[in-house]
Amino acid sequence: GKPRVVVIGGGAGGATAARYMAKDAGEDLDVTLIEANPQYTTCFFSNLYLGGYRSFDSITHGYDNLASNYGITVVNAMADSVDREAREVVMADGSKVPYDRLIVAPGIDLIYDSVPGYSEEAAEVMPHAWKAGPQTKLLKARLDAIENGQQVVMVAPPNPYRCPPGPYERVSMMAHLFKEKGYDDCKIVIIDPKPKFSKQGLFTEGWEKYYPGMIEWYGPDVHGGIASVDPQTGEVETDLDTFRGDLVNVIPAQKAGMIAASAGLTNDSGFCPIDPASMRSQADENIFVIGDASIAGDMPKSGFSANSQAKVAAMTIRGELTGSKVFPAKYSNTCWSLIETNDGVKVGAQYAPSAEKIASTSSFISQTGEDDALRQATYEESVGWYKGITTDIFG
Numbered sequence: 001g002k003p004r005v006v007v008i009g010g011g012a013g014g015a016t017a018a019r020y021m022a023k024d025a026g027e028d029l030d031v032t033l034i035e036a037n038p039q040y041t042t043c044f045f046s047n048l049y050l051g052g053y054r055s056f057d058s059i060t061h062g063y064d065n066l067a068s069n070y071g072i073t074v075v076n077a078m079a080d081s082v083d084r085e086a087r088e089v090v091m092a093d094g095s096k097v098p099y100d101r102l103i104v105a106p107g108i109d110l111i112y113d114s115v116p117g118y119s120e121e122a123a124e125v126m127p128h129a130w131k132a133g134p135q136t137k138l139l140k141a142r143l144d145a146i147e148n149g150q151q152v153v154m155v156a157p158p159n160p161y162r163c164p165p166g167p168y169e170r171v172s173m174m175a176h177l178f179k180e181k182g183y184d185d186c187k188i189v190i191i192d193p194k195p196k197f198s199k200q201g202l203f204t205e206g207w208e209k210y211y212p213g214m215i216e217w218y219g220p221d222v223h224g225g226i227a228s229v230d231p232q233t234g235e236v237e238t239d240l241d242t243f244r245g246d247l248v249n250v251i252p253a254q255k256a257g258m259i260a261a262s263a264g265l266t267n268d269s270g271f272c273p274i275d276p277a278s279m280r281s282q283a284d285e286n287i288f289v290i291g292d293a294s295i296a297g298d299m300p301k302s303g304f305s306a307n308s309q310a311k312v313a314a315m316t317i318r319g320e321l322t323g324s325k326v327f328p329a330k331y332s333n334t335c336w337s338l339i340e341t342n343d344g345v346k347v348g349a350q351y352a353p354s355a356e357k358i359a360s361t362s363s364f365i366s367q368t369g370e371d372d373a374l375r376q377a378t379y380e381e382s383v384g385w386y387k388g389i390t391t392d393i394f395g
C-alpha cells in the first residue's frame with residue numbers, strides 16, 4: 001500500500017501538516033489525523049471573543065473538510081502512547097495506528113503546580129483559558145459578571161509559553177469591555193514572573209491612552225515572586241504583598257503536550273529538540289515535532305509559527321516518501337494584538353535554519369506613536385490573516 005503518515009494533534013500545526021501532505025501528495029500518501037476533540041476552538045482571536053468582537057462559533061472549526069475534501073482519515077480519539085520500535089501509535093482504547101512517518105503536534109500541557117495552590121480543579125474557579133474551549137467560555141462568563149469597582153488579577157506565565165503577547169492582549173480586551181460598560185472603577189492587576197514582556201512599550205502606551213488608571217502591571221522587582229494562589233479566597237500571595245481578585249486568571253508554566261514526553265521526545269526543558277532544517281525530532285528519525293511542543297529556536301510559540309513549521313515538515317516527509325523535491329526550509333511568524341477597537345499592533349520575523357537552531361533573519365515591530373490609520377490597517381490585516389490561516393489549516 002501507500003506509505004503511511006500519521007499526525008497526532010489537529011491544531012494549528014498538525015491539521016496544516018495533514019492538509020498539505022494530502023493536498024500535495026494524496027495519490028501517493030495515506031494520511032491519518034488523530035485529534036482528541038471533534039471541534040477545535042482557536043486560541044488565536046479568543047481574546048477578541050473575550051472583548052466582544054467575535055462570537056465563540058466564529059473561532060470554532062471542524063474537521064469535515066479535511067476528511068471529505070482531502071481524503072484524510074480523521075480519528076477523533078486520544079492517542080495514548082507511541083511505540084517507536086513497532087512504529088505504531090497506541091490509542092486510548094488500545095487500538096493501533098501504524099506509521100512510516102509520524103508528526104507529533106500536541107500543543108502544550110499546563111504545569112498546574114508551577115503556581116502553588118493551583119490545580120486542574122482550581123482552574124474551574126480561577127480559569128486559565130490558555131487552551132481554548134470550555135475554559136475560554138468560563139473566563140468570558142466570569143468576566144461578563146464582573147461589576148463596577150471589582151478587580152481582576154492575572155497571574156502571567158513564565159517563559160517559554162504560547163503566544164508571548166497573549167496575556168497583555170487579553171488584559172487590553174478586559175479593559176475594553178469594562179470601559180464600554182462604563183465600569184471606570186474596575187481594576188486589572190497583572191502579577192508577572194517576568195521582568196519584561198512582549199511589545200511592552202506598545203501595550204503600556206495603549207493602556208495609558210485608552211484605559212488610564214485601570215491596568216497595573218507588577219514585575220518581580222515589585223512583588224518579589226509569586227508564592228501561591230487560593231481559589232477559596234481569590235487571593236494571590238506574593239513574597240511582598242497579597243492581591244485579591246473577584247476574578248483571577250492564572251496562566252501557569254507550560255510544557256509540550258503529554259504524549260511528546262511519554263514518547264521520549266522531550267528534553268529537560270519539557271519541550272522537543274528538533275532539526276532546524278526539517279522539524280525532525282532529534283530523538284527519532286521517523287518522527288517530526290511541530291508547533292508549541294517543539295524547541296523552535298528564535299520562533300515564538302504561535303499558531304502562525306506552527307502553521308509555518310508544518311509546511312516544512314510536510315514537504316520533507318513528502319520528499320522522503322515520494323521523491324518530490326525538497327526546498328531549503330524557510331519559516332515566518334507574525335503576532336498581532338488588539339489593544340482597543342481598530343488599534344492593532346504586530347511583531348514578526350522571517351527565519352532560516354542555522355547549524356544550531358531556527359534563527360531569525362529579519363524582523364519588524366509596530367512603533368509607538370503610529371497614526372490611527374496605520375493601526376486600523378494593522379488590525380484589518382489580522383482579520384484577513386485569521387480568515388486565511390484557518391482556511392489553510394482546516395481547508
Ligand code: FAD
Pocket residue numbers: 008009010011012013014034035036037040042043044045046047077078079080105106107108129130131162163166167170257258259290291292293301302303304305306334335336
Ligand atoms: P494546538 O493548536 O494546541 O493543537 C494541539 C491539538 O492536539 C489539540 O487540538 C489537542 O486536542 C490535540 N492533542 C493533544 N494531545 C493529543 C493526543 N494525545 N491525542 C489526540 N489529540 C491530541 N497564535 C498566533 O499565531 N496568533 C495569535 O493571535 C495567537 N493568539 C493567542 C491567544 C491566546 C489567548 C493563546 C492562549 C494563544 C494564542 N496563540 C496565537 C498561540 C496559538 O494558539 C498556539 O501557538 C497554537 O495553537 C499552537 O499550535 P499547535 O498545533 O502546536 O497546538
